[in-house]
Amino acid sequence: MSEQDSSPVLETCDLDFSYPDIDGRPIPGVPPVVQHMSIRIPRGARCLLLGSNGAGKTTLLKVLGYSIPMQGDISALQMIESLPGVDPARRSNIMHVLDIDPEWRMHRVSDGQRRRVQICLGLLKPPEVLLLDEITVDLDVLARADLLEFLKEESELRGTGIIYATHIFDGLERWPTHIMFLSGGRLKVWSKAEDIPELANDQLLQLAEKWLREEKQLRKVAIANKEANGQSKPSVKMASWSNGWAPGRMTSTLKDSSNAVLRM
Numbered sequence: 001m002s003e004q005d006s007s008p009v010l011e012t013c014d015l016d017f018s019y020p021d022i023d024g025r026p027i028p029g030v031p032p033v034v035q036h037m038s039i040r041i042p043r044g045a046r047c048l049l050l051g052s053n054g055a056g057k058t059t060l061l062k063v064l065g066y067s068i069p070m071q072g073d074i075s076a077l078q079m080i081e082s083l084p085g086v087d088p089a090r091r092s093n094i095m096h097v098l099d100i101d102p103e104w105r106m107h108r109v110s111d112g113q114r115r116r117v118q119i120c121l122g123l124l125k126p127p128e129v130l131l132l133d134e135i136t137v138d139l140d141v142l143a144r145a146d147l148l149e150f151l152k153e154e155s156e157l158r159g160t161g162i163i164y165a166t167h168i169f170d171g172l173e174r175w176p177t178h179i180m181f182l183s184g185g186r187l188k189v190w191s192k193a194e195d196i197p198e199l200a201n202d203q204l205l206q207l208a209e210k211w212l213r214e215e216k217q218l219r220k221v222a223i224a225n226k227e228a229n230g231q232s233k234p235s236v237k238m239a240s241w242s243n244g245w246a247p248g249r250m251t252s253t254l255k256d257s258s259n260a261v262l263r264m
């Protein structure tokens, strides 16, 4: 099936997003964090989402939508079984892939163990689209390799569309079908993996580094031009994290006072 024939599993058209200030409105003078985002994720696509710190990857994935808060003194198994309508064979396969101990107490697990249970919950019902934000960051190499293989099978067998944002490129060259590069909240590159020669040459890391250096250079030039034109930086003083979400986290930080206010 060609990309044109297949209906997308996810599509946005000229999407903008700004974080709200304490009054619930976008902060005046601050451009949207996600800008003019038009994407079309085909069935079965595995899209690697690249971009510098602050480029907007987490925000984009949040806007496209997912979160799995979890807390309290319950076991991994209770947590996992609390999701109704799951095929038991699939559940035990995913628990096996992620090597989850059913007895883990969720308030006493390590970051990596918590991450495994979170990933498991997200995969229990075969999703049409998976939005994954640095999910392998706490995983050991074996868990990461097994998970990436499982995700590949999901996309190939079930047509699940995947967007995966990461800064960890080890062994990822042959994994994606598409590459997305985000810069300043905008999509700068959207390409099939087969059209990117660096992937065939195992040079994903070098490619990402090149794009990031070019972006940094452009940013420097833009700032220099602004200063030369006598334009000062927008003065943003205190901005409240009114929605309680921190980048890279899957749970709200609202109760965490150290994250409640961000000084910019």
Ligand SMILES: Nc1ncnc2c1ncn2[C@@H]1O[C@H](COP(=O)(O)OP(=O)(O)OP(=O)(O)O)[C@@H](O)[C@H]1O
Pocket: 019, 033, 051, 052, 053, 054, 055, 056, 057, 058, 059, 060, 239, 240, 241, 242, 243, 244, 245, 246, 247, 248
């Ligand atoms: N809850 C929030 N409220 C206000 N601004 C936010 C919030 N979360 C992120 N931002 C801002 O949005 C921009 C994009 O952040 P985002 O976390 O989406 O980037 P990212 O590409 O995921 O970065 P990283 O690679 O560091 O995880 C940054 O300028 C950041 O300061």
